[in-house]
Amino acid sequence: MATDTQKLDKLIEKYAAKKGILIPLLQDIQNLEGYLSRESMKYVAEKMKMREAEIYGVATFYSMFRLKPLAKHIIRVCKGTACHVSGANNISTAIRNVLDLTDGEDQSADGLFTFIEVACLGCCSLAPVIMIDDKTYGKLTSEKVTQIVKSYY
Ligand code: FES
Known part of the structure; x- marks a missing residue:
């Protein structure tokens, strides 16, 4: 699934200037896309001026996050x-x-x-x-x- 950057922007805006927002933001993205795609994590990293590895680290640490699309x-x-x-x-x-x-x-x-x-x-x-x-x-x-x-x- 291609990343919808407009929808991601809306989510990023929702959490802008709040502290400790990465987990709820990633949850929202997962709800939107069904999983956390590499593209979306990269996009969030760029927008939030974070290292991609930091976001990937959080996404892989918590078992609630999925890095693959759901099956049928x-x-x-x-x-x-x-x-x-x-x-x-x-x-x-x-x-x-x-x-x-x-x-x-x-x-x-x-x-x-x-x-x-x-x-x-x-x-x-x-x-x-x-x-x-x-x-x-x-x-x-x-x-x-x-x-x-x-x-x-
Ligand atoms: S423990 Fe309640 S449905 Fe399984």
Whole structure:
């Protein structure tokens, strides 16, 4: 996606002359673009007279920032307390196996899935829970979730 510098300018203006604005600014840019592109970080660095490495350092330090565009489908695995005690780790492992993700990878090689672990999805009685895009799946087992994810191929 090409960087829309007019929209970036508006965001930069919004935070101009405020201290400690880099994180909220980067969050806004990520909300706008879905991730933090190299181009956008470079643009912000130029506009704010900061070193690009400084911005990149912040973007890579915080796990909330994404440096790659989201895939076609977003899988959110709940790691909240109710889901955790109901086997969320096994659900994560099963999904990661289907997607063939190695440690630290959060995107399938085919670009179809982004894998994200999140806090409570707000339907604890269905634990363990995942969401794929806007659809919620609950009371999962490793077998069930494997079938569900495979159905998206
Ligand atoms: S803890 Fe998973 S939905 Fe609440």
